[in-house]
Amino acid sequence: MVEAIRAAGGVVWRPAPHGGPQVCLVHRPRYGDWTLPKGKLEPGEHAMLAAVREVAEESDAQAAPEVRLPSVRYRSEGLPKVVDYWSMRAVGTGGFQPGTEVDEVRWLEVDEAVALVSYPHDVEVLAAFAALPPVTATMLLVRHGHAGSRLSWSGPDAGRPLDPRGWSEAHALAPLIALIRPTRLLSASPRRCLQTLDPAAALLDLPIEVSGDLDEPLAGQQADECVLAAAGRLSALAAAGEPVAVCSQGKVIPGALGQLSGTNGDYTTGKGGGWLLAFSGDRLLAADRL
Numbered sequence: 001m002v003e004a005i006r007a008a009g010g011v012v013w014r015p016a017p018h019g020g021p022q023v024c025l026v027h028r029p030r031y032g033d034w035t036l037p038k039g040k041l042e043p044g045e046h047a048m049l050a051a052v053r054e055v056a057e058e059s060d061a062q063a064a065p066e067v068r069l070p071s072v073r074y075r076s077e078g079l080p081k082v083v084d085y086w087s088m089r090a091v092g093t094g095g096f097q098p099g100t101e102v103d104e105v106r107w108l109e110v111d112e113a114v115a116l117v118s119y120p121h122d123v124e125v126l127a128a129f130a131a132l133p134p135v136t137a138t139m140l141l142v143r144h145g146h147a148g149s150r151l152s153w154s155g156p157d158a159g160r161p162l163d164p165r166g167w168s169e170a171h172a173l174a175p176l177i178a179l180i181r182p183t184r185l186l187s188a189s190p191r192r193c194l195q196t197l198d199p200a201a202a203l204l205d206l207p208i209e210v211s212g213d214l215d216e217p218l219a220g221q222q223a224d225e226c227v228l229a230a231a232g233r234l235s236a237l238a239a240a241g242e243p244v245a246v247c248s249q250g251k252v253i254p255g256a257l258g259q260l261s262g263t264n265g266d267y268t269t270g271k272g273g274g275w276l277l278a279f280s281g282d283r284l285l286a287a288d289r290l
Helices: 047-059 110-116 120-130 164-179 191-204 223-239 253-261
Strands: 005-015 021-028 033-035 038-040 061-076 079-093 104-109 137-143 184-187 208-210 244-248 274-280 283-289
Touching (some): 005 047, 005 061, 005 120, 021 110, 038 047, 061 120, 061 137, 061 274, 079 120, 110 120, 137 223, 137 253, 184 191, 191 244, 223 244, 223 253, 253 274, 253 283
Parallel strands (some): 005 079, 137 244, 184 244
Antiparallel strands (some): 005 038, 021 104, 061 079, 137 274, 274 283
16 A cells, blocks of 8 residues: 655634635745645654644744644645645734745635635635634643552652653653643643643743643542533633643543533544544534544
């Protein structure tokens, strides 16, 4: 079997002067086409990191991911290719300079972009973007990294630290957290949760706020109470309208996301894993597994 070429990109949007979004298209002189900004993943690179990097390189738009859009599959120069897309809010630009890869960038209303793009799969991605309700807040919700065995730790469980694998996971999460440009970092109270956000805190120069509402149940405490408390906390953070990153625990995250989504979906979250969440007000619109 031939391994597919992996690429990533985005539907980057900004508010139009008269309301509604404008989206970004790029013209590639090599192919003579108009398309969404995208590019190939570097070895070992997370697709969401690649998407933001390629958007910046091709269109010079600095953008924050919001919602995962449909991936597209096609053949490129005889090889299978998979492109992952995210909707992205433009947060800045440095001034586009034409080059050999991209010689023109246009910001257009969605219907104008649909009429201009050269490929049917770009039309499908733009249609999925156009169907989204307005996103008012984004959140990175992660579970703490690996922290050894509970049975081999002699002290209070809340003091159990990350092990080397957990620290590696924490460092891998930090650049993903930075993509949404959070204004706050919140953690459950156990040491391993705080440590999972330490690399992000250093990268972003933000303090870590401790919230007991994100903790797993203690002995004698009802699990449902913790799930409801965590869901309420996440909902309140979303309603505030600012991007935030949150670290919680494995017995809380699935139930809280089920509560917020109103579904019985599989929200099981591995250690060092997490979710990109998008909200409209306090309503969860999308949960994309990292």
